[in-house]
Amino acid sequence: FIQIGAAAGGAVAASGLATRFWGLDAARAEDPGTDGDRVVPTFCELCFWNCGVLAHVKGGQVTKLGGNPEHPLSRGMLCPRGAGGTGLLYDPDRLKKPLIRASKRGEDVFQEASWDAALNKVAEELLKVRERHGPEAVALFTHGFGGSWWKHFMKAWGSPNIGAPSYAQCRGPREAAFTLTYGEGLGSPEPIDLANARVITLIGSHLGENMHNTQVQELAEAVGKGAQLVVVDPRFSVAAGKARYWLPVKPGTDLALLLAWMNVILTEKRHDAEYLAKYATGLDELTAHVATKTPEWASAITGVRPELIRESARLIASARPASLIHPGRHTTWYGDDTQRLRATAILAALLGSWGRRGGYLVTDKFRLAGYPLPKPPLHPGGRSKDDMPKGGGFPVADEVLASGLCDATKPGRALYDLKAWIVYGTNLMQALPAPQETAAAIQNLDFIVAIDVLPAEICGFADVVLPECTYLERDDDLAAPAYKQPFVAIRQAVVPPMYESKPGSWIAKELANRVGLGDQFPWADAREFVETRLAASKIDSAELRRKGALVGKPIPTCEEEGATPNITTGDGKIKLFSAELQQLGFEPLPDFHPQEEAPAGMFRMLSGRAPTHTFGRTTNNRLLAEPFPENEVWVNAEAARALPFPLANGDRVVLVNQDGVRSGPVRARVTERIRGDCVYLVHGFGHTAKGLRQARGRGASDSLLTSRYKVDPIMGGTGVNVNFVRLEPAGRVA
Ligand code: MGD
Ligand code: SF4
Structure with missing residues (x-):
């Protein structure tokens, strides 16, 4: 996978042969097979595409991850990140025990605690918030497949305030x-x-x-x-x-x-x-x-x-x-x-x-039966979903805005204030724009709990941190997204959880028991939950567990195959x-309106992805850091010559934005491959969390430099390409 990553991230290959397209021939190289004891199918969580994985295990260790040929999204191949998933499993910086804050929020100082003590504390604090402000004063920020347990928790709890940065x-x-x-x-x-x-x-x-x-x-x-x-x-x-x-x-x-x-x-x-x-x-x-x-x-x-x-x-x-x-x-x-x-x-x-x-x-999706549940409790006085903050003046938004939740945490900004956050699997300090606003909003909270695998920046702001095990150590719900080939896929634990980490399904159920919602989590564990759904859906569980994914009957997907366009x-x-x-008062046909120009001497800051990284989620992964340890700032060669100081390829610079926010030193990539009016960074670098020993201080954080954003008046999205930076020299790389 390193070859694939290098090919994809490196120079543009001149060959026109499709088999060499971005080095995919390397991905097709003959599989060396396994000398492992067993191969367990599951699906990936290194990004949210959720490809089918075959995990090879020897002596209790995961030795290799490959693409599952039965799974329509992987088709026998993984991308570089997916193949490097063991770098997350065996990351020495993983959260190992529950933590309770021992200093100010944001200072990242904690004491280790038992699961009982940590969960009791979370339950006690959430109940206090509910008593004083109602259930809707609790918000969930979630990202990733394991979020389903927490969404269910929130439904049972009685709050509509569930937001993911993947929307706004x-x-x-x-x-x-x-x-x-x-x-x-x-x-x-x-x-x-x-x-x-x-x-x-x-x-x-x-x-x-x-x-x-x-x-x-x-x-x-x-x-x-x-x-x-x-x-x-x-x-x-x-x-x-x-x-x-x-x-x-x-x-x-x-x-x-x-x-x-x-x-x-x-x-x-x-x-x-x-x-x-x-x-x-x-x-x-x-x-x-x-x-x-x-x-x-x-x-x-x-x-x-x-x-x-x-x-x-x-x-x-x-x-x-x-x-x-x-x-x-x-x-x-x-x-x-x-x-x-x-x-x-x-x-x-x-x-x-x-x-x-x-x-x-x-497209179509597999129809799966739900787990039989008693009706969710009704909360007298509970707010409806439309009250706040989904719409919040954005008439076409059809999901809750994560940035709207953050905004509603500032007193008086919404119909009611949010007082507690549950943060599952999302590093809000990099995922939301204007991290200074997120940090300020957090200071208004009565309580914040983070459920994570790694000690990301957001954990440093939490009152309690709960260590989840990685996707390779847990069962989760079934995956059955709409696709041109309907399918169902299973996530099953490949190895048991390391340290004292626990699956999110277990954490959510234990918390539910402690806040009086145990009847809403009647399953023994995630495995029993899935088995019940499979049996009710008449799906052969043994076959699914053996293959990892089952594909449904082909469907007509286009007019040429007899389908009617879905309008x-x-x-x-x-x-x-x-x-x-x-x-609604907007232009019925899209029209062009000019954007603000960069101030003299500044460049528009753009950001994007690298093949071996899923934003900040993978930058601490030592396997993936090997081919791409830090980001660089791309600067046009002619623009570099016009700078007031000499800038050569590889020199380190500091980026300073329009509000005076400064990045850490980052290497310049002086190149003809970018226009002269902008610079470019791969998103997810420049970590500051002290527990991320691999990623900390490497490269520049575009999130930090995104101190302002422009809100889309139609649906509330937060446009981030509206920040400008100037370059300052930061010394030459040895
Ligand atoms: P990360 O910030 O990388 O991703 O933002 P996020 O999804 O919030 O943090 C993910 C966290 O999940 C990490 O702390 C990681 O350790 C943790 N984690 C990994 N696996 C697990 C797990 O199995 N369980 C638990 N509990 N935790 C886990 C991305 C978001 O950011 C997105 S999707 C987009 S598209 C936007 N992109 C973007 C951009 O391109 N530029 C800028 N400037 N901002 C952006 N923000 C958005
Ligand atoms: Fe698929 Fe790669 Fe995403 Fe894993 S990281 S789900 S292999 S695209």
């Missing part, structure tokens, strides 16, 4: 935009048909560095079959190195480019008129709206030559409907993101690719023009 800090604008246009969001995994697309357009989706396993595999497959790439990115990404067209757009101007592409497609009549007549409304309004948005108009805004805009539009249209405009995932950039993603969704409709092969597919707007039509947005 990530894919929320995309979900809102596709819901406004097609009636539903995309979810995860995205229902896209990369494998059969003939042209694939990536707008800031750096697939290949962003390593969602199945997508990278399918992209390689498509390129192998001759698919062409159009890549829009201010940075010459790995994908750009494979593209027919790279459009180095000025950051924050993608919407102008999208409008110009529509202008070319509509004025040259390259759209799918028949499809639109059948499925869409608002074509006349759209045609009039983009009539003046010519490539020449967009060129002045984006910095991309008009002929490049025109030619790429023609290429995109030439492959319709098998022309996939990738919807992106981390979409919270500038605060106008729902409108940008609306433009993406509308462009996909012009190409007729919604519900068509090579475009967006129709669930009120009247079943795609909304090119959104009357819903108009009624």
Whole structure:
């Protein structure tokens, strides 16, 4: 996997052979097999794609992790991070015992405690909050598959305040935009048909560095079959190195480019008129709206030559409907993101690719029976979900905003104040923008508990820290996401929990017992919970445990296979023009509005992913740190020459943002591969937590430098690409 990571993160390979695409041939290298005692199927948690894993065990130790060929998301392969999961299991810095705070919040000073003492303390504090402020004063922040136990706890407890950074800090604008246009969001995994697309357009989706396993595999497959790439990115990404067209757009101007592409497609009549007549409304309004948005108009805004805009539009249209405009995932950039993603969704409709092969597919999921439960208790005076803080003035938000929960913790900011946080599997100091605001909000709390595997920064702010065991040491609920091939997958403990760590399912149940909600957790343990669900769903548990995943009957996934495109707007039509947005006081058709320019001497700060890391989640993993120990700041070579101090490749610099926030020293990567008006960092580095001995002080933290953000007025997403930095010398690397 190190080879794959190196290939993916390193120089752009010149070879056009699809089998060498991002080194995937290395992933296919002959499996050396196992000299282990047994192989246990489970699924990965190194990111939230949840690929099927085969874990090889010898003498009680996990010796190797491989991709499960039975699992549709891994198809026999793991990405570098998944293969490096043992680096988390055997991380010497893992949380080993429950901890109770022994100093001020944020000072990261704790005393070890027994599970009994720690859980009693959490129960006592939560009950106090409930008595004084009601159950809804408790909020849950959660990220990752194990969060299901905590969501259930909150349901039983009676609080609707459950937020994940994966919505308002990530894919929320995309979900809102596709819901406004097609009636539903995309979810995860995205229902896209990369494998059969003939042209694939990536707008800031750096697939290949962003390593969602199945997508990278399918992209390689498509390129192998001759698919062409159009890549829009201010940075010459790995994908750009494979593209027919790279459009180095000025950051924050993608919407102008999208409008110009529509202008070319509509004025040259390259759209799918028949499809639109059948499925869409608002074509006349759209045609009039983009009539003046010519490539020449967009060129002045984006910095991309008009002929490049025109030619790429023609290429995109030439492959319709098998022309996939990738919807992106981390979409919270500038605060106008729902409108940008609306433009993406509308462009996909012009190409007729919604519900068509090579475009967006129709999916389905395994129907699984629930565990039989008594009715959740009713809490007199309990708030409804709509009170707060889901909407909070954001009419199109369809999930609770994690940043909204943080905001509601500041006194007087919402209908009622939040007084306690349960934080499961998310390092809020890196996941939420403006960490100074998160730290201040925490000081207003009566109580905060963190459930984690590693002593991340958020643990340093907690009153109690509960050590969860890793995904390789626990059973969890069944996974059955909507997909083009419905499937069910199982997570089962490969080895017993190390130290005194415990599965989240156990921790949640023990806490429920202590706060009088034991009847809401009637199962013996996660295994019995899963077995009951499987039996009621008539699924052969032995077969599932042996294979790791069971795939359902094939379904028609596109019009070509007899499916009807899934359009669930009120009247079943795609909304090119959104009357819903108009009624809410927003622009019914997306329009371009300029972003603030960088102050003189400063660069716009952009961030993204590296193939071997899932933000701060993996940076302490010694196996994954070997190929990529720290991030670098990418600086354009010409811009580097214009700096007031000499800057050579490899020199260390300090980044100072518009509010005077300073990063730690970070190595400069002086390169032609980025525009001169921005710099780029891989997200998740620059840790400060003293317990993260591998990751601490390595590289710069883009989260720390994100001291401001711009909120999307439509759905509340927090755009983070609105920070600017200047560079200062920090001494030369030996
Ligand atoms: P991490 O911050 O890496 O990820 O943010 P998070 O999901 O919050 O922290 C994950 C935590 O989970 C770590 O502390 C890790 O030790 C812990 N952990 C790992 N496995 C387990 C487990 O099995 N159980 C438990 N209990 N804990 C576990 C990511 C979020 O950040 C996302 S999804 C996006 S897309 C946004 N990306 C983003 C960005 O690109 N740039 C900036 N500046 N901010 C961003 N914020 C968002
Ligand atoms: Fe694990 Fe990689 Fe799959 Fe994510 S994409 S679940 S890290 S193997």
